[in-house]
Amino acid sequence: MIENIALVVNAVLQEGTTGAAPAIPAGAAAALAVGLAALGSGYAERGIGAAAVGAIAEDDSMFGRGLILTVLPETLVILALVVVFILG
Amino acid sequence: MSSQGTAKRGRSSNYEYVIARVRSRRASLFDDDDYRKLVRMGTGEIARFMEETEYESEMNALGSRYSGVDLVEYALNRNLAKHFDDLLRWSEGALYDYIARYLRKFDVWNVKTVIRGLYADSDATEVEDDLIRAGEFSERRIDQLLNAGSIEEVVEQLDDTIFGDSLAEAYEVYEESNVLVPLENAVDRAFYEMMLDGLPDNPEIDSPTGLYVEFLEAEVDFRNLRNALRLARSGADIDPSEYYIEGGKLFDEQSLAQLASNFDGLVAAVRESTYGDDLDQALGALEDAENLIEFERALDAALLEYADRLSNRYPLSVCPVLSYILAKEREVDNIRAIARGREAGLEPDEIEQELVIL
Numbered sequence: 404m405i406e407n408i409a410l411v412v413n414a415v416l417q418e419g420t421t422g423a424a425p426a427i428p429a430g431a432a433a434a435l436a437v438g439l440a441a442l443g444s445g446y447a448e449r450g451i452g453a454a455a456v457g458a459i460a461e462d463d464s465m466f467g468r469g470l471i472l473t474v475l476p477e478t479l480v481i482l483a484l485v486v487v488f489i490l491g
Numbered sequence: 492m493s494s495q496g497t498a499k500r501g502r503s504s505n506y507e508y509v510i511a512r513v514r515s516r517r518a519s520l521f522d523d524d525d526y527r528k529l530v531r532m533g534t535g536e537i538a539r540f541m542e543e544t545e546y547e548s549e550m551n552a553l554g555s556r557y558s559g560v561d562l563v564e565y566a567l568n569r570n571l572a573k574h575f576d577d578l579l580r581w582s583e584g585a586l587y588d589y590i591a592r593y594l595r596k597f598d599v600w601n602v603k604t605v606i607r608g609l610y611a612d613s614d615a616t617e618v619e620d621d622l623i624r625a626g627e628f629s630e631r632r633i634d635q636l637l638n639a640g641s642i643e644e645v646v647e648q649l650d651d652t653i654f655g656d657s658l659a660e661a662y663e664v665y666e667e668s669n670v671l672v673p674l675e676n677a678v679d680r681a682f683y684e685m686m687l688d689g690l691p692d693n694p695e696i697d698s699p700t701g702l703y704v705e706f707l708e709a710e711v712d713f714r715n716l717r718n719a720l721r722l723a724r725s726g727a728d729i730d731p732s733e734y735y736i737e738g739g740k741l742f743d744e745q746s747l748a749q750l751a752s753n754f755d756g757l758v759a760a761v762r763e764s765t766y767g768d769d770l771d772q773a774l775g776a777l778e779d780a781e782n783l784i785e786f787e788r789a790l791d792a793a794l795l796e797y798a799d800r801l802s803n804r805y806p807l808s809v810c811p812v813l814s815y816i817l818a819k820e821r822e823v824d825n826i827r828a829i830a831r832g833r834e835a836g837l838e839p840d841e842i843e844q845e846l847v848i849l
Binding site: 450451453454455456457458460461462 | 505507508509510511512515516581
């Protein structure tokens with residue numbers, strides 16, 4: 404059984420080295436990463452934004468704090484953007 | 492309100508928004524210091540103090556028609572209705588449904604007030620000022636109730652509501668005995684039983700529905716406990732099961748019937764229960780002082796604390812909203828107690844004992 408796994412692993416590794424094109428090119432994969440990260444932060448901001456608007460409606464002085472907390476998940480997208488530069 | 496309700500039920504709940512607003516309002520309720528100041532004021536000063544707070548617009552709107560303690564009281568009622576209507580306005584989906592169910596409490600209050608008014612032959616405008624228009628009844632229905640000429644008419648008008656069946660039954664008893672108690676009990680029981688009706692018996696404990704049920708069960712338990720204690724202390728020969736509200740987990744009908752005649756047994760049973768820790772202090776005070784009023788205050792405070800704990804443990808649920816509703820009601824009760832107490836010339840210390848402060 405273990406021998407079989409070794410065989411399979413070898414086959415997979417060799418396929419990479421033989422120069423077949425990857426299913427997703429590096430640039431597209433990076434774009435996908437950024438897109439998914441943006442989707443995630445968008446979802447996170449949905450809840451935070453709703454709460455922030457609620458807080459601001461009650462008390463105007465919460466505006467600054469609410470804004471900062473709302474855009475915090477945006478860091479995810481910035482981190483994902485790093486991937487693009489590493490690949491590019 | 493009901494047409495608005497059906498439109499809102501289809502959407503998903505917006506817990507984040509409602510809870511942010513509710514927490515902010517919760518934080519701006521009167522605190523210990525405000526109460527300490529209020530207790531030492533005269534009635535005129537209380538009215539002036541309130542004009543500078545949250546209650547400003549209501550005080551100004553009613554200021555030309557009333558004065559003194561009446562002004563304070565009606566402003567409180569109106570402010571309460573405004574805040575609770577806001578809750579319904581903001582919320583959507585399942586959250587709306589939960590809040591609307593709970594706020595039917597004020598329908599109960601309004602029905603009782605109208606019936607009492609008719610029983611005592613009060614003026615319709617006098618009754619109207621005592622109503623709290625925060626429940627599910629539409630303005631039109633409330634106006635119809637106000638114009639009713641007899642208790643029978645009120646019962647007929649409520650025929651198509653959740654109170655219909657039980658009120659009709661109780662009306663027969665009322666006709667025989669001519670006391671209001673059966674009617675009021677019927678309204679209360681219809682409310683509490685409807686509140687838990689249609690919710691699953693054993694929902695997941697951390698789900699929003701589970702928390703809602705947990706809170707309501709606690710409230711029903713406390714209500715039953717209060718009724719049982721009153722019966723036990725008064726020694727009246729009334730069948731406790733007549734006052735029993737279904738849905739709590741602390742008592743079932745039989746155990747309540749047994750315990751109501753046995754005061755020490757009742758206290759011991761509560762001590763053993765899941766609320767034992769929360770009520771420990773209150774139970775101690777009850778055994779020492781044998782003072783029922785103090786114990787009822789302690790019950791109120793314990794329920795408030797329980798709601799607060801639930802709301803901190805599960806921030807994104809209906810619990811913070813319920814905890815706010817309770818706290819707001821307590822505030823209104825407290826201010827009313829202070830104003831009435833000062834009017835009657837009670838000492839600050841005496842009034843402070845009447846307050847429910849966490």
